[in-house]
Amino acid sequence: MSSNDIIVSLDIGTSKVRAIIGEINNGAINIIGVGSADSEGIRKGAIVDIDQTVQSIRNAVEHAERMVGIQISDVYVGIQGNHIGLQTNRGVVAVSNEDREIGEEDIERVVQAAKVVALPPEREIINLVPKQFLVDGLEGISDPTGMIGVRLEVEATVVTGAKTAIHNLMRCVEKAGLRIKSVILMSLASGVMSLTKDEKTIGTVLTDIGAGSTTITIYEQGGLAATATLPIGGEYVTNDIAYGLRTQSDQAEKIKLKYGCAFVSDAAEDVKFKVTRMGSNLEKEFSQVDLASIIEPRMQEIFQLVQQEVVRLGYGDKVNGYVLTGGSVSMPGTLALAQAELESTVRIALPDYIGVRDPAFSSGVGMIQYVSKYMGARGSSTVKKTTKSKTGSTASSKPGMFERIKSMFNEFI
Numbered sequence: 001m002s003s004n005d006i007i008v009s010l011d012i013g014t015s016k017v018r019a020i021i022g023e024i025n026n027g028a029i030n031i032i033g034v035g036s037a038d039s040e041g042i043r044k045g046a047i048v049d050i051d052q053t054v055q056s057i058r059n060a061v062e063h064a065e066r067m068v069g070i071q072i073s074d075v076y077v078g079i080q081g082n083h084i085g086l087q088t089n090r091g092v093v094a095v096s097n098e099d100r101e102i103g104e105e106d107i108e109r110v111v112q113a114a115k116v117v118a119l120p121p122e123r124e125i126i127n128l129v130p131k132q133f134l135v136d137g138l139e140g141i142s143d144p145t146g147m148i149g150v151r152l153e154v155e156a157t158v159v160t161g162a163k164t165a166i167h168n169l170m171r172c173v174e175k176a177g178l179r180i181k182s183v184i185l186m187s188l189a190s191g192v193m194s195l196t197k198d199e200k201t202i203g204t205v206l207t208d209i210g211a212g213s214t215t216i217t218i219y220e221q222g223g224l225a226a227t228a229t230l231p232i233g234g235e236y237v238t239n240d241i242a243y244g245l246r247t248q249s250d251q252a253e254k255i256k257l258k259y260g261c262a263f264v265s266d267a268a269e270d271v272k273f274k275v276t277r278m279g280s281n282l283e284k285e286f287s288q289v290d291l292a293s294i295i296e297p298r299m300q301e302i303f304q305l306v307q308q309e310v311v312r313l314g315y316g317d318k319v320n321g322y323v324l325t326g327g328s329v330s331m332p333g334t335l336a337l338a339q340a341e342l343e344s345t346v347r348i349a350l351p352d353y354i355g356v357r358d359p360a361f362s363s364g365v366g367m368i369q370y371v372s373k374y375m376g377a378r379g380s381s382t383v384k385k386t387t388k389s390k391t392g393s394t395a396s397s398k399p400g401m402f403e404r405i406k407s408m409f410n411e412f413i
Contacts, residue, residue, distance in 0.1 A: 007024065007368045008064070010057065010075045013039055014212030018036050019033075019061045020033070021034070027372075029368060036063060037056050037060040037063060041053035045231075050168070053172045057172060075180065076367050080215050080229065081165055085159075086157055086224060088155065089115075089158050090114060096109075101146060101148055102135065102152055113154075126160060127159040127184065134154070135152055159185050187206060200219040205218050205315075206349075208325050210233045211235045214326075216229070216230070218319070220315070228312075238252050240295070241260075247275050248276075248278060251275065259288050262334040263296060264289060271288040307341070322342050323346075327358070
């Protein structure tokens, strides 16, 4: 296996840390390794204990390494949270060539110019997503290479985040013995995996319901329009079950995963299970309907909060559908409940790869797709990666800025 064909994504979530190894073969992605570990040190998507988070990352990476038999050294890390912000900026440069033909260096300069934006000292740029090029005022250009012009502009969405959150995340990964190739906004990566080009154009809400938080990302006119994070997720459902059935939280989580149903109408009265009550060794029997009557109100609340947040962001009447992803949407009955609460077209997105056909892997697989599409050079070296094989050899390829930016426009225009 050529090390240039390997991409490793790291999804550090509230309940799980997932390391996913993707192999690129003639432009096609194969998921060859998945490592998962219980997430310690994370609360509601934020790092609260560095050492515990580092150990969780190591456990997930070692799990993935054992599956494939290679040593992981470099990773792409996903980031999300309520500290993420979006703003639009433009870059403007004069075409440098004497014959006024736009070349690679002009595109690189205009993209760098778009990154010059006034930010508070506590924030920094995470990603820059180009929307379109303009040549002498002509809009809607996806690739100006070879065109003749005097003035080159780019309109882009600048994704920013809090330095504290970014640096703590990077610190954890580095202390786990890994090198960070890039930090990627997870909702941007999930959009690559979960949404079609048409869905991004007409106005769609991508809703990622994790354990500790729910991330809402609105796509409109082909690109990222708004994002927000709600501090509520599947953990709240687990807590409700523990309280309602009077049992331990770890027991409640197992019951949720095995018997949980988000819609009472879809639950079965004849599906029974026993629960050990807290403070005693006595067991009590419950039905799936009993469990669903606890789960449904909390899931209803989550969808109602999502809808309210979409309205608050100013997109209440501009949304033409919802796409759900994240570990908490795999529960039976979630789709039916979401359609009833959101009163819109709703579907659940999940990766179409063997071993990761679960909404919980959407962000991790999305990062691999994002890197292969937008951060890889053309030709035989499709990804930017440095890793060690079984023999200990290393290989590295680093695509130029032009190739990375040029490939972005295929999706976002």
